Amino acid sequence: MSDNIQEIVLGILAQHVPIKREEIGMDTSLLEAGADSLDAVEILFALEDHFDITIPNPSSVSGETFGSVVRLVESLVEQKRSLPAS
Numbered sequence: 001m002s003d004n005i006q007e008i009v010l011g012i013l014a015q016h017v018p019i020k021r022e023e024i025g026m027d028t029s030l031l032e033a034g035a036d037s038l039d040a041v042e043i044l045f046a047l048e049d050h051f052d053i054t055i056p057n058p059s060s061v062s063g064e065t066f067g068s069v070v071r072l073v074e075s076l077v078e079q080k081r082s083l084p085a086s
Contacts, residue, residue: 005051005077009070012050016043026067037062043069051077 014021017033024033030040040062044055047069053076055061061069 005074006070008050009047009073010066012046013043013066013069016046024066026070027065029065030062030069033066035062047073051080053077053080 010021010024013030013033014024016039017024017030017035019033030043035043041058044058044061047053048055051073053073055072055076061072064072
């Protein structure tokens with residue numbers, strides 16, 4: 001599932017930055033990819049909506065790499081899965 005999450009996250013990221021999906025490396029930062037703070041917020045909203053998660057402190061993500069965003073989403077999805085059903 002982790003690979004699937006990575007592909008989904010990278011696909012969402014690619015929709016909001018001016019570089020092609022093939023040019024996105026896991027060590028590329030959102031800023032290096034051309035995302036401004038508004039793009040970062042839109043990306044985070046899209047990730048939250050798609051995965052039904054809440055990203056804490058979204059403003060801290062704008063300078064992060066694609067890889068760190070993927071790991072954050074993977075972690076939040078795993079936390080959500082481990083919660084008891086309500």
